[in-house]
Ligand SMILES: O=c1ccn([C@H]2C[C@H](O)[C@@H](CO)O2)c(=O)[nH]1
C-alpha cells in the first residue's frame with residue numbers, strides 16, 4: 327500500500343489550486359501493476375474545477391483500463407484528517423471502480439481504507455435507467 331500512497335503524494339505536488347490552496351493527489355493502481363495519477367485542477371470559474379480522484383480515474387480509463395482491472399485508489403491531502411471524496415467523485419467512482427476496490431485515504435499520518443458502497447450506499451447507476 328506504500329507505493330500507491332507515495333505516488334498519490336507525488337501527484338499532490340502537481341495540484342493547481344491557486345484559489346483554495348488545498349492540494350489533493352490521487353493514484354489508481356491496476357491489477358496488472360499500472361499506476362495512474364491525478365491532482366486537483368482548479369479554474370477561475372470555480373465550478374469547472376476537477377478533483378484529483380476524478381482526474382486519476384479518468385487517466386486510467388483514457389489509457390484503456392476498465393473497471394475489472396482497477397484494484398485500488400489512493401486520495402491524499404495534507405489536512406489534519408484524511409479527506410473523504412466529494413459527492414461528485416463518489417458518483418463517478420461508483421460507476422468506474424469495482425465494489426471490492428480499496429479506497430485509501432491518507433494525510434501522511436493516518437491511513438483509512440474504505441470502499442465505494444460504504445461511501446455511497448444505495449447509489450444511482452446504469453441499472454436504474456434500464
Ligand atoms: O476529495 C476531494 C475533495 C476536494 N478536492 C479539491 C477540489 C478543490 O480544488 C479543492 C477544495 O475543495 O480540493 C479534491 O480534489 N478531492
Ligand SMILES: [Zn+2]
Nearest residue numbers: 377411412415
Ligand atoms: Zn471530488
